[in-house]
Amino acid sequence: xxxxxxxxxxxxxxxxxxxxxxxxxxxxxxxxxxxxxxxxxxxxxxxxxxxxxxxxxxxxxxxxxxxxxxxxxxxxxxxxxxxxxxxxxxxxxxxxxxxxxxxxxxxxxxxxxxxxxxxxxxxxxxxxxxxxxxxxxxxxxxxxxxxxxxxxxxxxxxxxxxxxxxxxxxxxxxxxxxxxxxxxx
Numbered sequence: 001x002x003x004x005x006x007x008x009x010x011x012x013x014x015x016x017x018x019x020x021x022x023x024x025x026x027x028x029x030x031x032x033x034x035x036x037x038x039x040x041x042x043x044x045x046x047x048x049x050x051x052x053x054x055x056x057x058x059x060x061x062x063x064x065x066x067x068x069x070x071x072x073x074x075x076x077x078x079x080x081x082x083x084x085x086x087x088x089x090x091x092x093x094x095x096x097x098x099x100x101x102x103x104x105x106x107x108x109x110x111x112x113x114x115x116x117x118x119x120x121x122x123x124x125x126x127x128x129x130x131x132x133x134x135x136x137x138x139x140x141x142x143x144x145x146x147x148x149x150x151x152x153x154x155x156x157x158x159x160x161x162x163x164x165x166x167x168x169x170x171x172x173x174x175x176x177x178x179x180x181x182x183x184x185x
Contacts, residue, residue, distance in 0.1 A: 001025045003047070005032060010126030012054050014063055014096075014119060021055035033071065036130055037137075043074040048088070052125065057095075065125055067092040069133065078140035079149035080157050086141055092132055096123050 004010070004026050012022065030044040037044075048071030055064050069090040077084050092114070099107055099118035107118045108127040117128060148158035153165040169177055 001027050001049070003027045003029060005029060006126070007032060007036065007050075007130050008124070008126040010050075010052070010124075010129065012063075012065075012123040012125055013121070014056070014123060017054060017056045017063065019056075021053060023053045024051070026050045026052075028071075033073075036133065037073075041075055044071070045074060046072060050129065054123070054125070061098050063096040063119070063123065065092075065094050065096065065123070065128075067094075067125070067129055069129065073137075075141045077143035077147060079142055079147045080159055081150065082143055082157065082159070084141060084143040086138075088133070088136070090129075090132060090136055092129070094128060 002024070007028055010026070016022075026049075028048040028050060030047060033044040033048055034042075048069060050067065050069045052065060052067045054066075056062075057064060067090070069088065069092070071088045073086045073088060075084060075086060076082065094115055094117055096117045096119045099120050103118060107120065108124055108131065111117050111128075114132060117123070150157055151163040151165055154163060156163050
């Protein structure tokens with residue numbers, strides 16, 4: 001498995017794709033992913049693995065790329081602030097078509113959808129992988145779907161401890177609470 005120091009350097013030259021296609025496994029060193037994410041709350045301890053297969057469609061200029069990326073991000077839960085690991089598992093499929101002359105130099109920006117990209121002399125597969133990686137990450141990281149978070153009053157982690165704070169009644173429901181007390185008497 002080849003180790004790479006820049007995902008953006010994954011480029012495919014369409015002319016060298018034979019009938020059998022191309023298949024490759026690469027390992028991305030942790031610092032590379034750290035630089036892409038550029039977020040001090042996200043730590044990468046182990047290399048990410050990328051497996052890609054590129055094939056030319058028979059009797060066509062269309063090229064199909066399939067990319068599988070796996071890795072682990074260490075961060076903190078947005079609800080309880082506890083440490084957690086987020087598994088990145090990307091299964092990407094895209095087709096590449098020859099670019100028309102009026103398209104800009106930055107063909108990845110010309111992409112209308114994740115399903116179709118464009119190429120001239122080479123396919124910039126790494127740029128596609130980087131953009132899909134960034135787009136796939138959540139806005140907030142949650143350690144589990146049933147995470148209870150922190151008590152807004154005392155700050156105790158409700159997943160591990162019970163809160164002893166007295167819960168204030170909702171002021172909108174005070175009239176109902178008073179009615180309930182009258183009925184009990």
